Amino acid sequence: MVIIHKLPNRRYGMPGNASCPGCPESMGLRYLKMALGDKAVLVIPAGCSSVIQGIGPKSGINFPILNIAFAAAGAAASGMKAAFEVQGKDYIVVVWAGDGGTADIGFQALSGAAERNEDIIYICVDNEAYMNTGIQRSGLTPYGAWTTTTWTGKKEHKKNMPFILIAHDVPYVATASVGYPHDFIEKLRKAAKIKGFKYIHLHAPDPVGWRFDSSLTVKVAQLAVQTGMWPLFEYERGSFKLSPFSKKYKDPSKRVPVIEYLKIQGRFKHLLNKPEEIKKIEEYIERTWWWIDLLERSTNPAKTARELLNK
Amino acid sequence: MTILTLTGNYAVAYAVKLARVKVVSAYPITPQTTIVEKLAEMIERGEMDAKMIRVESEHSALATVYGAASAGARAFTATASHGLLYMHEMVWWVAGARMPLVMAVVSRAIGPPWNIHVDHQDIFDQRDSGWIISMAQENQEAFDLTLQAFRISEDPRVYLPMMVGLEAFILSHTVAPVDVPDQKEVDEWLPPRRQPYVISPETNFVMGNIVPDEDYMMMRLSIQKAMEAAKEVIKEVDRSYGKKFGREYGGLVECKKCEDADYIIIIAGSWSGEAKMAIEDLREEGYRVGVARIRFIRPWPEEEISELASKVKGIIVFDRAVSFGSKGPLFLDVATTVNGRTSLRGVIAGLGGTEVRKEHIIEVTKEFINKVEEEGRVFEPEYWLLPDPYRGKPLEEVAPRWW
Incomplete structure (x- = not known):
């Protein structure tokens, strides 16, 4: 269990870092260091976090960092880990990549590293568009969202990266959110103890790209979970389970209506008076939970057996 | 010292083993493939103490050895033709980061149309990238250059990556006698790895974040100066190699x-x-x-x-x-x-x-x-x-x- 007053009280985001107001990535980086302490090395492909570090030779993020070309993070991290291993050092190599560096241009190297079951933690910091280049559509932009390359809203749904990683048969896959730091820190600590490939998909609402006030990052992140848009779960060594903060939203009647999530973000403004569009998003939520249900039942033999007995 | 009959590719693999490389990563491409096949065999037989990372592309191959080298390990990769072009972005990245490492390039034509035969277009395409680029004439020289490459690349006056060029089939797949020194002799001649920085929790070092334009330009000048210094280092290494192993080629x-x-x-x-x-x-x-x-x-x-x-x-x-x-x-x-x-x-x-x-x-x-x-x-x-x-x-x- 993560207890607030036991978390390290050190400053990990230093003055001079270049993040925007309300930036979810600098929040995430802070939690990352709180969780893993001084044994972690970061590999960061091109993206907002390349900039957040501030101007070299100094760095606004108190981490050893290997910055790397966009498509190369999974590979560079594999090499680093191998080098530490041959030198007998047990450092934790963590990839900190955006949605492009994970799901699109970075996907090949990620998939390769996952398939080889490299002993690294790969974190996708998902702000649902190419924010560093100025809010362009990505494979993880949700249906209907405005971006500077989808002026009338994206026409396709978000690619489900955590499920794709589950299909890689890696030891650990989890979703997390900057709105639930305890949950994220706990998952990081667990991941650090597991040998093999670990994937954590961190939902990271971005005030600039999503068009909401910079004071609302945590609120928007929590609404994504409460509406069922972003379920928090863990898949550990073949067993799927919902995380505490998401458990109750399995029941659709307990979920906050998705309109509450959409209407506080400017990127969905053009959808708000189009019920058929909102219905598509609701259907997406349903489908996501249908998959979750399926995974939960099929990967938990004990639970399935219990259900069968009860019937 | 032993005389072995080796293809150019196997000669490179033997030199990599004798250099005590710790991390190897590559993606197969004709005519480079037999270099990494041989290395994989040596590692799996336990003749070579290294990790082999079998990546899914050349871009990843160079990124992997770059990651390994940054974390302090002597690392090696090899490629050719389209593979070299596919990793071109990483070629520049490694040189810009001033990270010593060695790559064999079995030079081959570029498609379309498909052609797997000798051509220098692929290696010349890397000309401006900040790598030291050598070209072997025969299998023995491919072996010698590979060993020398580690010493040149890891010299503090240089700290630049180095390519060892050998040609498709004419060298890569043709057998010739190669004088292979003993491990002890190589250990006496090749010092342990040196590099400008290591990225680890011990150093808390950050490489590659944004710098002011003026600093960027001065870093570019430093690559140019390192290239200039490399000329003397190459000649020195050639002479000392000649003294130790009896083959001196005349420098550049x-x-x-x-x-x-x-x-x-x-x-x-x-x-x-x-x-x-x-x-x-x-x-x-x-x-x-x-x-x-x-x-x-x-x-x-x-x-x-x-x-x-x-x-x-x-x-x-x-x-x-x-x-x-x-x-x-x-x-x-x-x-x-x-x-x-x-x-x-x-x-x-x-x-x-x-x-x-x-x-x-x-x-x-x-x-x-x-x-x-x-x-x-x-x-x-x-x-x-x-x-x-x-x-x-x-x-x-x-x-x-x-x-």
Whole structure:
């Protein structure tokens, strides 16, 4: 269990870092260091976090960092880990990549590293568009969202990266959110103890790209979970389970209506008076939970057996 | 020391093993594949103490060895042709990061249309990237250059990555006797890895974040200065290697019969062997020709070529690549160095493995010499040595095949 007053009280985001107001990535980086302490090395492909570090030779993020070309993070991290291993050092190599560096241009190297079951933690910091280049559509932009390359809203749904990683048969896959730091820190600590490939998909609402006030990052992140848009779960060594903060939203009647999530973000403004569009998003939520249900039942033999007995 | 009969690729693999490389990563591509196959075999047999990371692409292969090298391990990869082009972004990244590592490049033609034969286009495409780029003439030299590459790349005056170029099939898949030293001898000669920085929790070092434009420019200058310093390091390493293992090549350029030559052939790679045979025949006919074999494309041997340019009546350059819309890349470097001091002909030949025999070299060299002797100063930057049946025809009369 993560207890607030036991978390390290050190400053990990230093003055001079270049993040925007309300930036979810600098929040995430802070939690990352709180969780893993001084044994972690970061590999960061091109993206907002390349900039957040501030101007070299100094760095606004108190981490050893290997910055790397966009498509190369999974590979560079594999090499680093191998080098530490041959030198007998047990450092934790963590990839900190955006949605492009994970799901699109970075996907090949990620998939390769996952398939080889490299002993690294790969974190996708998902702000649902190419924010560093100025809010362009990505494979993880949700249906209907405005971006500077989808002026009338994206026409396709978000690619489900955590499920794709589950299909890689890696030891650990989890979703997390900057709105639930305890949950994220706990998952990081667990991941650090597991040998093999670990994937954590961190939902990271971005005030600039999503068009909401910079004071609302945590609120928007929590609404994504409460509406069922972003379920928090863990898949550990073949067993799927919902995380505490998401458990109750399995029941659709307990979920906050998705309109509450959409209407506080400017990127969905053009959808708000189009019920058929909102219905598509609701259907997406349903489908996501249908998959979750399926995974939960099929990967938990004990639970399935219990259900069968009860019937 | 043992004499083994090895292909060029196996010679490279043996050198990598003797260099005590700790991390190997590569993606198969013809004709490089047998280098990493051999290394995988050595590692799995327990003959070599290293980790092999079998990645899903060349871009990832170079990124992987870069990650390993950054974390302090001696690392190696190998590629060719399309693989080299696919990792081109990482090629620049590694040099910009000043990270010493070694890559073998088995130079091969680039598609389309598909062609797996020898051609220098792939390696010349990396010319501007900040890597030290060498070219072997034979299997023994491929072995020697690979061992030397670690010492050159890891020298604190240099700290740049290095490519060892060897040619598709002619070297990579052809067996020749190779003198392989013992591990003990190599250990005595090759110092443990040195590198400019290590990224780890112990150093808390950050590499690659944004810097002010002015700092960026000064970092670019430092690469240029390191290239300049590398010239001396290459010569030193060549001499010390010669002392230890008995083979010294002459530094950046290997000269054959340059001392009394009126004309010089400038050439790089395995077909230098044909050029060396050609000058024997030419000399019998009274043409005093020497061969300056370029061992290092980068750093460019400016001083050596400049010295030759002021002594001779003409230089003929053989390129196995084209900078389309301009001339052969080797010719461009030679012409810049020569600066109008002597007659020049740039021959483009042998593309995509097209056969170039000793007779071809004799023919085109003789023609050039006769022209210079008759007309005085000659400047022919682009002379295509075409395959049969086009050979000898003026370019205007040739309608080349475009598909």
